[in-house]
Amino acid sequence: MKIIMETERLIIREILPEDLEGFFEMDSNPKVHIYLGNNPLTNIEQSQKMIEKVRQRYVDDGISRWTMIEKATGDFIGWTGFTKMEETINNRTGYHDLGYRLVEKHWGKGYATESAIASLDYGFTKLNLENIYAVAAIGNTASINVLEKSGLKKGEIVEAWGHDHYWFQLSKKDWMKL
Numbered sequence: 001m002k003i004i005m006e007t008e009r010l011i012i013r014e015i016l017p018e019d020l021e022g023f024f025e026m027d028s029n030p031k032v033h034i035y036l037g038n039n040p041l042t043n044i045e046q047s048q049k050m051i052e053k054v055r056q057r058y059v060d061d062g063i064s065r066w067t068m069i070e071k072a073t074g075d076f077i078g079w080t081g082f083t084k085m086e087e088t089i090n091n092r093t094g095y096h097d098l099g100y101r102l103v104e105k106h107w108g109k110g111y112a113t114e115s116a117i118a119s120l121d122y123g124f125t126k127l128n129l130e131n132i133y134a135v136a137a138i139g140n141t142a143s144i145n146v147l148e149k150s151g152l153k154k155g156e157i158v159e160a161w162g163h164d165h166y167w168f169q170l171s172k173k174d175w176m177k178l
């Protein structure tokens with residue numbers, strides 16, 4: 001098992017097959033998917049396929065989302081970190097997108113922000129990225145707050161997956177001034 005990094009309260013590691021139950025609990029919850037196209041998963045095999053896809057992307061892209069584990073309990077919290085964006089958004093593709101998704105019972109504890117701040121540090125210092133990008137649906141206040149609290153700058157409204165999203169961006173130069 002590869003541990004990517006630790007924060008005060010989280011272990012951030014590669015996604016493993018043993019995360020299956022946690023992923024399905026998270027992604028079968030309609031509330032988790034309100035701003036993600038309202039299409040929650042209905043079958044645990046969909047989570048299994050997603051885990052396999054992410055693990056293949058570690059091999060093909062050298063990067064993909066990571067699992068967050070709560071240090072105090074060992075609980076699966078959700079995923080965080082980067083993916084190389086497959087879709088074209090705001091005329092860009094293949095860029096490093098920062099994202100996160102949490103099991104509902106762990107919302108509101110600051111975990112998404114804690115993981116986003118750690119991911120930015122990893123992206124700029126370990127991956128040597130010049131820019132990190134993110135999108136959040138325009139009504140997704142929680143996610144917008146996470147990105148702004150982590151230092152990303154809110155930009156224009158762009159279309160992604162058929163809905164309006166805010167485009168977020170942070171350069172390494174601006175990150176170093178935070």
Ligand SMILES: CC(C)(COP(=O)(O)OP(=O)(O)OC[C@H]1O[C@@H](n2cnc3c(N)ncnc32)[C@H](O)[C@@H]1OP(=O)(O)O)[C@@H](O)C(=O)NCCC(=O)NCCS
Nearest residue numbers: 032101102107108109110111112113136141142143145146
């Ligand atoms: C969005 C999400 C990741 C936020 O995770 P979280 O760990 O609860 O976020 P944090 O606790 O770090 O909260 C960040 C800020 O947003 C605020 N916030 C959290 N939920 C909120 C809500 N529903 N409405 C308004 N503000 C909210 C928090 O108060 C906090 O600000 P504060 O520190 O000034 O109080 C989580 O709600 C989630 O998994 N949602 C479903 C999936 C999703 O939408 N992912 C993002 C896609 S872009």
